[in-house]
Amino acid sequence: MSLLEARGLSKSFGALQALEGVDLKLEQGEILGVIGPNGSGKTTLFNCMTGSLRPDQGRVLFDGRDITGWPTHRICQAGLVKTSQIVRPFLGMSVLENVLVGGLYGQGLSLRLARTQAAGILEQVGLAETAQRPAGSITVAMRRRLELARCLATGPQVILLDENLAGLTPAEIAEALELLKRLNAQGLSLVVVEHVMQAVMGISQRVMVLDYGQKIAEGPPAQVVADRRVIEAFLGEEYA
Amino acid sequence: MNAGGRRSLYLGLAAAAALAALPAAGPAYYLQLLTIVFYWIGLAACWNLMCGYTGYIDFGSAAYTGIGAYVAGLLMLRLGLPLMAAAPLAGLGAGLVALAVGWPTLRLRGAYFAIATFALAEALMQVCEEWSGLTEGGVGITIPQRLAELSYYWLYLGLAGLVVGLTWWVEHHKHGYGLKAIHQDEQAAAQVGVNTHLVKLQTYVTSAFFIGILGALEGSRLGYFKPDDVFNVHITIKMVIMSLLGGMGTVLGPVIGASFLQLVEDFLGARFLNYYLVIIGAIIVGVIIFLPRGIAGSLGQRLGWRPWRRR
Numbered sequence: 363m364s365l366l367e368a369r370g371l372s373k374s375f376g377a378l379q380a381l382e383g384v385d386l387k388l389e390q391g392e393i394l395g396v397i398g399p400n401g402s403g404k405t406t407l408f409n410c411m412t413g414s415l416r417p418d419q420g421r422v423l424f425d426g427r428d429i430t431g432w433p434t435h436r437i438c439q440a441g442l443v444k445t446s447q448i449v450r451p452f453l454g455m456s457v458l459e460n461v462l463v464g465g466l467y468g469q470g471l472s473l474r475l476a477r478t479q480a481a482g483i484l485e486q487v488g489l490a491e492t493a494q495r496p497a498g499s500i501t502v503a504m505r506r507r508l509e510l511a512r513c514l515a516t517g518p519q520v521i522l523l524d525e526n527l528a529g530l531t532p533a534e535i536a537e538a539l540e541l542l543k544r545l546n547a548q549g550l551s552l553v554v555v556e557h558v559m560q561a562v563m564g565i566s567q568r569v570m571v572l573d574y575g576q577k578i579a580e581g582p583p584a585q586v587v588a589d590r591r592v593i594e595a596f597l598g599e600e601y602a
Numbered sequence: 603m604n605a606g607g608r609r610s611l612y613l614g615l616a617a618a619a620a621l622a623a624l625p626a627a628g629p630a631y632y633l634q635l636l637t638i639v640f641y642w643i644g645l646a647a648c649w650n651l652m653c654g655y656t657g658y659i660d661f662g663s664a665a666y667t668g669i670g671a672y673v674a675g676l677l678m679l680r681l682g683l684p685l686m687a688a689a690p691l692a693g694l695g696a697g698l699v700a701l702a703v704g705w706p707t708l709r710l711r712g713a714y715f716a717i718a719t720f721a722l723a724e725a726l727m728q729v730c731e732e733w734s735g736l737t738e739g740g741v742g743i744t745i746p747q748r749l750a751e752l753s754y755y756w757l758y759l760g761l762a763g764l765v766v767g768l769t770w771w772v773e774h775h776k777h778g779y780g781l782k783a784i785h786q787d788e789q790a791a792a793q794v795g796v797n798t799h800l801v802k803l804q805t806y807v808t809s810a811f812f813i814g815i816l817g818a819l820e821g822s823r824l825g826y827f828k829p830d831d832v833f834n835v836h837i838t839i840k841m842v843i844m845s846l847l848g849g850m851g852t853v854l855g856p857v858i859g860a861s862f863l864q865l866v867e868d869f870l871g872a873r874f875l876n877y878y879l880v881i882i883g884a885i886i887v888g889v890i891i892f893l894p895r896g897i898a899g900s901l902g903q904r905l906g907w908r909p910w911r912r913r
Binding site: 433443444450455468 | 775776779780782783785786787789790791792793794795796797798
């Protein structure tokens with residue numbers, strides 16, 4: 363059985379059908395890329411899987427359990443977390459404290475253990491030097507890493523990354539991808555939503571493509587980019 | 603506990619010893635004034651614990667002073683319970699109501715929560731006014747038991763100390779991080795595993811429990827009260843302003859804010875009876891403009907002392 367599976371997820375906002383019967387499967391230790399033009403339903407898909415939104419139809423299965431309709435915090439405690447597209451650090455807290463919250467509540471660690479863990483995670487993502495600074499005072503690139511660090515502190519099996527590389531320079535992207543690969547090598551499974559195509563193609567073992575809320579292609583990256591419908595969705599009919 | 607924490611603790615203990623000696627030092631009037639100051643420190647600390655830390659503005663906290671006063675009053679009056687048994691029961695009563703009210707309303711945000719809680723206090727006041735078979739309605743009730751003035755001083759001092767101590771404890775433990783995360787971004791807090799509704803509810807009920815006890819004791823200290831004495835929106839407003847003046851979401855904020863406002867009010871009220879409220883209004887506006895984080899927050903920041911954050 364897959365570690366994470368979405369079956370026939372549908373979600374509409376009024377007349378807008380944001381998701382229409384989308385299936386997703388993620389195996390243990392895999393990196394799955396999700397691409398699609400703006401408004402194709404990527405973020406909605408993530409929100410439906412992590413409890414921020416309740417899907418109109420379909421089920422979400424994680425680690426052998428049906429988690430459809432569970433509240434976000436419980437899904438997080440079960441081991442499935444997502445980073446937000448818009449970074450949302452707890453601005454009034456220090457960088458370390460931000461990560462602390464994840465350990466305390468996501469894993470139920472004691473304060474002492476959560477501190478040790480948070481320091482380790484900040485080291486791992488390269489934020490050790492900024493640990494004591496207010497989260498509001500660090501750069502966007504650092505905030506992206508903080509968002510990831512906070513997720514890591516909850517002890518996840520799967521992280522859904524919603525455009526965690528947006529707004530970064532090529533050098534920063536390369537660095538971030540290295541980090542993701544390292545985490546994956548340690549056994550973490552990832553679903554990566556990204557606009558930066560090379561980034562997704564480079565690290566994903568498998569890619570699925572969304573367009574107007576539907577899955578239009580799925581497979582190894584090289585095969586997907588050659589797909590006629592994918593090119594059409596991204597570049598328009600004349601290029602297909 | 604780190605060195606700073608230990609130092610605060612010793613300072614606290616020294617202050618407590620001084621406070622114990624204080625009422626003996628002055629005339630009876632000062633005992634009464636100090637009693638009232640500690641009553642308000644207790645109330646403001648309860649309000650701050652919930653609202654200062656989560657950012658949820660409760661505009662109906664007087665509901666719980668009222669419930670406390672009436673539950674304890676009626677238990678004493680109708681069942682002949684002693685005050686020391688009635689007051690904790692009144693706290694439980696307030697806590698239960700907070701549980702029932704908080705469950706749905708703590709899902710509301712911002713102004714909606716403030717309006718819902720405000721409506722609660724007003725509605726409960728009306729219930730007490732109309733249900734005269736139980737509460738004597740607008741006639742009010744006379745409490746048969748009153749303790750010595752010094753006992754109230756000790757009780758309020760103890761309760762205020764307890765709530766401030768609890769705030770300090772919360773600030774330095776898991777629960778405090780949860781509350782602050784909720785204050786900053788509730789959605790993000792849920793995403794990293796905080797059961798935001800539960801954390802808010804626990805805090806809200808605890809806060810109401812202590813407000814209920816304080817209300818019960820104050821009811822007996824007054825000896826006689828009507829619904830609009832104990833459910834009065836001015837009680838809530840005072841709790842809000844005291845927390846705001848002292849510094850919301852800080853351990854010492856309500857202590858400083860409540861002492862400051864109550865003492866200034868007493869000082870000015872005795873000298874400028876007709877327009878002391880105008881002066882107090884100006885002081886409040888001034889503090890909010892020049893010390894936006896409150897006295898404890900802003901001055902602490904300038905002195906490099908941050909009571910709201912542990913290094």
